[in-house]
Amino acid sequence: xxxxxxxxxxxxxxxxxCRAFEQEDGGRFCEDNxxxxxxxxxxxxxxxxxxxxxxxxxxxxxxxxxNLPTAATIKRPELTGQSFQATGISLVIHPRNxxxxxxxxxxxxxxxxxxxxxxxxxxxxxxxxxxxxxVHWHQMAKQACDPFGAGLxxxxxxxxxxxxxxxxxxxxRGIGGLFFDDLNEGGFExxxxxxxxxxxxxxxxxxxxxxxxxxxxxxxxxxxxxxYRRGRYVEFNLVYDRGTLFGLQFGGRIESILMSLPPQVIxxxxxxxxxxxxxxxxxxxxxxxxxxx
Numbered sequence: 001x002x003x004x005x006x007x008x009x010x011x012x013x014x015x016x017x018c019r020a021f022e023q024e025d026g027g028r029f030c031e032d033n034x035x036x037x038x039x040x041x042x043x044x045x046x047x048x049x050x051x052x053x054x055x056x057x058x059x060x061x062x063x064x065x066x067n068l069p070t071a072a073t074i075k076r077p078e079l080t081g082q083s084f085q086a087t088g089i090s091l092v093i094h095p096r097n098x099x100x101x102x103x104x105x106x107x108x109x110x111x112x113x114x115x116x117x118x119x120x121x122x123x124x125x126x127x128x129x130x131x132x133x134x135v136h137w138h139q140m141a142k143q144a145c146d147p148f149g150a151g152l153x154x155x156x157x158x159x160x161x162x163x164x165x166x167x168x169x170x171x172x173r174g175i176g177g178l179f180f181d182d183l184n185e186g187g188f189e190x191x192x193x194x195x196x197x198x199x200x201x202x203x204x205x206x207x208x209x210x211x212x213x214x215x216x217x218x219x220x221x222x223x224x225x226x227x228y229r230r231g232r233y234v235e236f237n238l239v240y241d242r243g244t245l246f247g248l249q250f251g252g253r254i255e256s257i258l259m260s261l262p263p264q265v266i267x268x269x270x271x272x273x274x275x276x277x278x279x280x281x282x283x284x285x286x287x288x289x290x291x292x293x
Contacts, residue, residue, distance in 0.1 A: 002116060002188055003085055006109040006195075007062050010089040011043075013107075013199045014060045017091060018045055020207055021058075024214070025050040029058065034253050038065040040085075044256040048263065052100075052214045056093035057259035062086070065250065076115075076182070084112040088120070089199075090243060092260040093206075098226035100213040101126035101133070101174070102233060103206045104260070106243055107195055118191050119181040121156065122202050123164050124209075125174030125233060127226045128278055129286035133209045134175050138292040140205035141178045144197045148190070156180050161289045166236050172287050173236050225279050227266040234261055 018029050029045035036042075042061035047053050064085040088108030095102070107120035124137050138157070145153040160179035165172050178198060183191050237244050237260055247257035273279035 002192075003062075003087060003109065003111060006192065007087045009192075009196060009199075010060055010087060010107065014043070014045070014058055014089055016203065017089075018047075018058050020203060021047060021053060021056060021093065024207065024210055025052040027051075027053070029056075032255075034256070036063045036253070037251065038063065040064050042253065042256060044253070044259065046259055050096070052095060052097070052210070054094050054096040055259075055263040056091070057256075058089070058091040059256050059259065060087075060089050061252075061256070063250070063252070082112040084110060086110045090260075093210075094230070094262045095210060095214060097214050097216060098127050098218050098222040099130075099216040100210055102230070102262070105199075105202050107199055108243075109195075116184060116188070117181075118183040118195050120195065120198065121160055121177060121179035122198065122205070123160055123174055123177040123179070124206075125229075126286060127229050127282065128222070129175075129282050130213070133212070134286065134292045136208065137175065137177065137205050140201045142293060143204075144178065144201035145194075147197065148194045153178070164236065166232060167240070169232065169235070171232075171283070172289060173232060175286055175292070176289070224266060225273075227262075227264050228268055228271070229282075230262040230265045231267050234265055237261065 022028055025047060027047050027050040029047045032044045034041050034044065040061070040063035042059060042063070044057065044059050046055070046057045048055040064083070066083045086108065088106065090106040092104045093102065102125040103122070104125070105120070105122035109118050110116065122141070126133065141157065142153040145156060156178040157176060160176040161172065163179045164174065164176060185191070244257060244260070273283065
């Protein structure tokens with residue numbers, strides 16, 4: 001029963017999010033329905049080449065198997081070898097305009113044996129910083145958490161700051177947001193209501209930022225910097241991201257797993273932005289762990 005409720009909600013949320021982005025971009029998501037060899041499958045939707053969204057993917061999946069991958073048991077070694085079911089929604093949107101930030105959200109539900117738990121969150125990766133965007137983003141994150149306990153936002157913000165950190169660069173991936181895992185405290189209905197709050201507040205958090213930034217004029221300098229910084233996104237996803245590792249270890253659909261990668265990236269050896277530039281400001285002011293509200 002729990003799995004069915006969560007699965008139905010994730011499918012509805014996928015529809016709502018895709019409609020919101022289609023309204024902003026004017027394009028349409030293409031859809032692939034796929035099956036996994038071990039059991040289950042998913043519904044992948046991708047919008048690419050649009051005037052606003054250069055590439056974006058919104059994935060739904062429901063898979064099951066007989067052996068939980070290491071990425072899912074690293075904190076629960078007692079479940080190694082257990083059969084499991086997992087359902088989730090994940091998205092990454094890479095806007096075309098360098099002044100519009102990349103965004104990521106993931107919500108998931110696992111059950112193995114008699115145990116179940118939720119995980120997920122959302123985070124924002126700007127290329128050029130705007131204080132009002134960062135404040136709004138974190139205000140919505142806090143609003144998602146506040147009905148479910150004092151201090152929850154601070155706890156999940158700290159988790160996000162620590163998780164979305166590129167250790168080999170010693171820098172955050174972006175300005176953070178929320179990150180939670182192994183959530184089952186308070187019972188199923190309480191946890192599920194919280195997950196739904198995160199999903200609904202994503203729709204309040206990101207579209208207004210995209211609307212403000214999607215039409216700002218830019219030139220090759222900004223585009224070049226956007227593509228350079230996208231390289232950091234690739235590094236994190238391929239080296240550290242547990243969702244990517246889970247999919248690869250489970251033998252998931254590669255196109256759906258790697259749809260999170262940006263369409264164009266520039267790699268540059270030993271480069272640093274010139275002091276006093278907006279590019280340097282990103283490092284000095286925005287890629288810092290700080291309280292935004």
